[in-house]
Amino acid sequence: MQKRTFASLLVIFSVVLILSLVFTACGPGGGGAKKTVKIAWIGPLTGGNAGPGIGGRNSFELAIKEANANPNSKYTYEAVFIDDECKPEVGVQAALKAASDPEVIASVSHYCSMVAISTVDTFHNNGLADIVWGAVLPAITYGNDYKEVFRVNGTMIQQNKVHAEDMVKWGYKTVSIIHDTSDYGRGHMEYFSESAKEVGLQILSVQGVVTDQQDFTTELTKIKAEDPDVIYFGGLAPLGIPLRKQMVKLDIRSQFDGTSGIKNNSFNEALGPDAEGVISYLEGAPLEELPGGMKFKQAYEAAGYKEPPEAYGPFAYVAAQLAIEAIEKVGPDRQKVVDELATTKGKDTIIGEVTFDEYGQNIVPLVTAYVSENGQWVPLSQSSYKEGGTKELPGITFMKEKGRR
Amino acid sequence: MANNQHEKEAFRGTGGLLLTLGIELVLYALIMAIFLDHGGTTLIIDVILAAAAIVYFKRNHALADKISATLAANRKAAWIGVIVLLLAVPFVLQASAYWLFIVITAGLFMMACLGLNIQLGSTGMMNLAGAAFQAFGAYTAGLLALNYGLPTWLTLLAGALVTGLFSILLFIPVLKTKGHYLALVTIAFQFMVVILVENMEWTGGPQGLKNIPLMNFFGYSFNEPLNLGFITLHKYANYYYFTLLLLFALGIAAHRIYHSWVGVTAATIRDDEVAAQTNGVQVNKWKLTLFVLGNCFIGLSGAFYSHMVGFISPPNFAFDKSLVMVSIVILGGMDNVLGIILGAFLLIILPEKLRFIQDYRFMIYGIVLIVMLIFQPRGLLPFVPRSYAELIQRYRHKLLQGKKAQGGQEA
Amino acid sequence: MSVLDMIIQQSINGLMLGIMYSLVAVGFTLYFGVLNVINFSHGDFFMLGGFMALILYGIADTLGWTQNVPLLIIYLFLGSMILTALIAIITARICVKPVSKAPMLISLLVTLGLGIAIREAVRVFYPRGSDPKGFPTLLPQGSLSIGNIVIRYENVIIFVLGVLVIVVVNYLITKTKMGMAIRAVAQDGEAAMMMGVDLDRTIDITFLIGAAVAAVAGIMNGFYYGQIMFNMGAMMGVIGFSASVIGGLGNVYGAIVGGILFGLLETFAAATLPMGAENKRVFAFFIVILFLVFKPTGILGEKVYERV
């Protein structure tokens, strides 16, 4: 009995040993015609931000597929998708997962600012290039001088500067601000307030709301009494939708301006006609205006993705392209890829020219205003709402009625 | 007396020793293979093996008893084996810092849950604000290190103590409410803390605290790879060993508290407050003491986290984390130190491995929670009655030695 | 706007919020009375009610049944109430009842787990479930003004409907035989069984009523805010439970009082306190804790002597 137990134990033990050896052997190395290189994508695939997350993932995957389809590419690329759930703690794990896989040469990561800011250390410590594709908090690039961290999209600073300047251009004088209390909303509120003061806009009130709030009638009732020209909302669509809806219901006819967080399809879908005339700002040029933009749109549709790419999909696409180009050029070596990416200057992409400054931040030449027209986000300059266009922004009408303009 | 019985049934001598170490080694290999395997094959194999083992041992009690007797008989060797194997983890996971990090995270959950267990398992006080108390520890450590540059050992200590202090905020509700009401109090507190932390300036608001100094003990920085001369381990090995050390210390402390008058008193309060009172137990004093003590553990884990990752923010301490902590305690087995460790392993490490089912993960988590609680409401390792054999043996031993010494002098 | 106008207008806002909290709180109160269980998944049935209505609306839309709006609204309400209640009864039989006798910790965790499972199931199985979903606008949108105060027809309808639902529930509970059985089980389950009450059926009916009322709140929520989301039930559950405790667990009218009080608390905290908007929940929860400590029986609850 004892002997048999030992024999079987021995067998099990050796089997396990062999198995684990096999697993470790499966690590780096391997051969083949084309070497496989992994690029990680990190973003929210579950939770409330999964919508834009999935759009980003699809766009990223599209870039990888295109590179693999290109006979000239030196390597076969493999996409590694990791969910960060838009939670910092999970994000750190995700970044670490990417970083600790030696085959991963670059990472295109994070939609949520909170997550992106929490992982920069991880990428820095592991010498892995991190190209941010969606998070807009300035500190992600400017908060440190980690050479591994890049960002293709713009920051809140740029977005809000342009936004405030535009408001003056439209002739608005007073603003009431509502923002969510997340880093995204609060950050936007802060940078907008700063820019607004610079250009001489009067801020009537600032109100924060928690991210799972549904009812804004209290805040809006207060705002109604203030009677502002514009209501500025810093936050994402899940809050923006009910906020806009209730604004309409309370018959507040001030202009409604949002940040990039509401520029997605669900905003228009959920609001229907109530979305008409809402403005939001997004870094980069509108897809349609760029040479590759339409091509991307078509390719995306051709690839058969059910979900739309959303606002930041093109950025994920470009980030992937940059990573692939760098790898093609210097080979699958993390350090070299980081150095190579740092030299990116004036590269033509579907989001416009990409130039990284010394912090790895893309100095986006352009911030575009969009307006919701007939259930679509249309660049303001191409819409009927443009200056001298056929339609008039609700805020302008409102001001005229009030005799403020 | 009890020990003699064990020895009779156990495999004896070298055979027993080898069996003990063999079992440990096989289990260890099976677990480590889960980490090293990129896919989920090992996990599936392990689950099948575990299920088979459970079925087999349920039918074959004799062998199970014999094996556990063998383990008991070779306790010292078994512990040495466990320690050696645990020390070897960073070597095995050298290629995968990610899994090392996950293991450390699970370790921190164990730490927090040891504390939560003192409240929930031992004393029966519901605490669904575990994450909020972790936030106290994390922010205390972070703010002290950032603003005053205090050394790590001090901030860790402060994190634990300040959390304990702040838990006194809740002392009236904890003493005056029970059951569902206490649950609601702690849930409300949890939400209040997170909202406040998010809205206050000096906590960094929603952007949290960045660049918290990583651990550094008297000049030894944990941020450098661990160089052992013959091999260089990932920097997380530093954290791993430190977690291990803390866990051992706290685990032993928790175990000792359990096996003492304090444990008996807590259990009596949990099972019947009235009976406790009429037997002279100052229920309020003990509830408060144990509530504070438990929160110190939780705070320490928070402080540790902030020094390991260097970044903390309000979402780190959301309600669902409190929920996970409570699930670990209940699923693992209330009032059972080993149960906590098993629970943390199952609820932290396995879901990480289940990432390949992405979308369905949380749904399955919910369903598993329900199924386990309905079929195994006392947890995987239900608590076992205290045994005083060890303490009594210890005293007898001391008496014996005293007599010998006397005898020696006389002669 | 004068201060008085502001107070009135904000009270209206608080009432709207409060009536929805009340409807959710009714369920907590009923379940606690009958099964002695706090069902933390109840908030998710509120969410489920909204989604069921959305699905039914989708069906109606494809079939072209959208002309007759009043009929459509009735169809949405009834359909969603039935479907939601059905799911509630099934889950209650599988998960809640088996643990109703277990320690409170277990039932708490099981219902929390059930909530997670429901929430995630909606997110995963509903097409693009993680996005906020727009809700059709079917209620009349006009408003009437009294001085500076604007009262929307929609508000009136929702408020009246909410109060009506609670009155009906109260009627069912106090005046019908079925309600008598529910009350009897709540007061002394075993004695009720001895009188010939079918316990299982009574529990089913309790869940039916609770979930149907939550579904009404979910649909009203959709109409009022124009959007529903898979995770809107989680917070609603906590608030609903808080409201039922403030009002007095086990008392249907207490649920109204508690819900409206909670709604007004939030509204006035946001409107009057400095930094109120972002911290209003802190304030509201603080009041809840005070209640739990100093008057755990709630406003309308009765004092109970503990037998030693």
Added chain:
Amino acid sequence: MNNNKILYTQDLSIHFGGLVAVDRVNIEVQRNTILGLIGPNGSGKTTIFNMLTGLYIPTGGNFFFEGESLLGKPPYEIARKGIARTFQSSRLCLDLSVLDNVFIGMHPRQKHWLTSAVFRRSALAEEVYQAYEKAMHLLNIFNPELVKRSSEPAGRLPQIDRRRVEICRAMAMSPKLLLLDEPSAGMTPEEITELMNDIRKVQQESEDITIIIVEHVMSVIRTITDHVVVLNFGRKIAEGTFHEISHNPEVREAYLGKRG
């Protein structure tokens, strides 16, 4: 004579809402005696126990233990003064071992707490050893079988043994006054006799212990009590030796039954 009174009450009363549960009851208990407290269900016997142990605060009157008023003192303090009790429906912690249940009775005398538990194990070990010996001794008196089963959860014991353990728990406190609330419920006459003998043995062993016992079984009251107090509707209706009260017409009317 006066200093021989270990406990006396002065117009002890309590009402719940409108219900007067105990109405101006005066009881005197002599040191080292056994007092029987009898009366119909709901006549206030257990309520008096609850007041004497601090679980209920009397709404009127006062009570003195060893000459000191304990009115309004919390239960733990009263326990520490030396009043121990058992409960009508036994209140053992059924998940805990028999030993743990007895140990909690020694709670007020234990000295080694948190720091000893973690850092000074040998000091604790000595205390545990002594407690263990004492517990085993007590268990052995009531049922030698219990010594063997001392590490089993109390919930696994039969009802009668649970009662015994509960009495052991109370005795572990080395109380001066022991309140027994229907210790014989659910037992056969033989078992009751046995239990009473055990209780008497305990009483003889410790030099200073007074017992108040609530009982329905008259044979018990007859054999072991020195003095009996009869309650009805929260009022004391008679007192005296068992012989005296058993011939009291009012008592027979209210409790024993006039025909019996």
Added chain:
Amino acid sequence: MSDILLKMENVTTVYGRNEMLRNVSLEIEKGKITCLLGSNGAGKSTLIKAILGLVKITKGKILFDGEDITGEKTHKIVRRGISIVPEGKRIFPKMTVVENLRMGAFNETDPQTIEKNMERVFELFPRLKERRRQIAGTMSGGEQSMLSIGRGLMSSPKLMIFDEPSLGLAPILVEQNFETIARINSEGTTVFLVEQNANLTLEYAAQGYVLQKGEVIVQGSVDVLKESEVIKSAYLQE
């Protein structure tokens, strides 16, 4: 045989780890008062619960009116014509007197029968009629006891079980209760009287059983019981 209304055959029940009843056999004759004596915790309440299907029966069976009711659900058993006046009254404290009585006739669908039964109860206890709108929890113990008995009568039962009707009542009220029980019995309802108070019970009952630690130790007619040593030593004094 046909005059046996309820019959228990070797019934064993388990609660938790303990056997509460062991091989209990018992017969209740139609039209008579059968009593069950036993001390606190002897298993009397469990026995009633077993009849009503409130505890699980692991062995043996129960026949009512010749039909097997073992394992049937409580509400179905009750519908067969068993009603109970539970220990400690267990009225519904937040309901009015009338509502409580209606609960007693929960399975009665005919409003006229309900009306008739209520009249009968009010005739039996005029006190209840005076207080018909009062919330039951606010009544005195004696009145609650009347209500509990009245509630039991509402379903026009074949068998009425009284679980310790003397509990916590003043002696006069106890005797009144027993008189009422005798009257109910004389009007044709079979009574199963479960009591601790042996003195009084044996005066009213025709036959009986003594339960101890879950087992029947003595059974037979009242005369047999009165002579039994067990009862003499433990339950009857002097």
